[in-house]
Amino acid sequence: MRKLHSMAEVDPTKCIGDRICERVCPTGAIRVVEKKAVVDGKKCASCFKCMDYCEEEAISVVPRAEPVILRVDPSGVDPDELQALCGKAHLRPEDVICPCTLTRADEVAAAILMGARSPEDLSVMTGVRTACGMWCMSLILELLRAHGIDTTPPKGASWYDVDAALWNLSDAVVRKYPEFRLEEARRRLEEGLEVPAPGPEN
Numbered sequence: 001m002r003k004l005h006s007m008a009e010v011d012p013t014k015c016i017g018d019r020i021c022e023r024v025c026p027t028g029a030i031r032v033v034e035k036k037a038v039v040d041g042k043k044c045a046s047c048f049k050c051m052d053y054c055e056e057e058a059i060s061v062v063p064r065a066e067p068v069i070l071r072v073d074p075s076g077v078d079p080d081e082l083q084a085l086c087g088k089a090h091l092r093p094e095d096v097i098c099p100c101t102l103t104r105a106d107e108v109a110a111a112i113l114m115g116a117r118s119p120e121d122l123s124v125m126t127g128v129r130t131a132c133g134m135w136c137m138s139l140i141l142e143l144l145r146a147h148g149i150d151t152t153p154p155k156g157a158s159w160y161d162v163d164a165a166l167w168n169l170s171d172a173v174v175r176k177y178p179e180f181r182l183e184e185a186r187r188r189l190e191e192g193l194e195v196p197a198p199g200p201e202n
């Protein structure tokens with residue numbers, strides 16, 4: 001879930017149409033049309049990555065007339081289907097998969113069951129990937145794949161396919177880094193127990 005009070009706006013007199021903003025936008029909200037960037041306010045998730053990367057300083061923050069909330073209510077889908085999708089992705093519905101927005105697996109799974117087909121769709125619907133965009137990505141792709149969706153990034157996508165999850169690590173990697181207690185974490189995961197964050201102190 002993410003609450004938005006503002007959005008990006010482009011000053012066309014400064015924009016040179018180099019498309020840098022397009023490449024960093026997590027939702028596909030900003031597009032260059034006839035050599036000028038244009039923001040779709042319905043898709044803008046107010047992350048302001050576009051503003052950070054625009055070397056021409058053509059992008060600014062403007063307030064929204066009304067706040068917008070990006071959220072999907074998991075109670076709107078079949079609970080069995082929701083549970084099954086999370087389980088197939090090795091997740092529990094209550095697992096927080098986006099620490100920046102505190103979005104849980106059940107919200108993302110519900111968005112997929114309601115029709116989201118890409119990371120961009122999920123960002124527009126739930127707000128995931130609109131802050132750091134790092135920790136959530138692997139699990140978002142896992143949920144999409146679990147629903148049978150091809151996660152090959154389309155040309156020009158602002159993300160790449162990753163498959164770095166606890167259950168996918170090779171035994172050689174697990175053995176190589178005993179200080180991260182990955183073997184124990186995998187066993188706990190298989191037993192349905194809480195998995196502590198990897199690291200020597202835990």
Ligand code: SF4
Nearest residue numbers: 015016018019021054
């Ligand atoms: S990064 Fe800035 S200058 Fe480049 S297309 Fe986007 S708004 Fe225009």
Ligand code: SF4
Nearest residue numbers: 025044045047048050
């Ligand atoms: S979602 Fe972020 S990167 Fe995309 S247009 Fe809005 S503020 Fe810019």
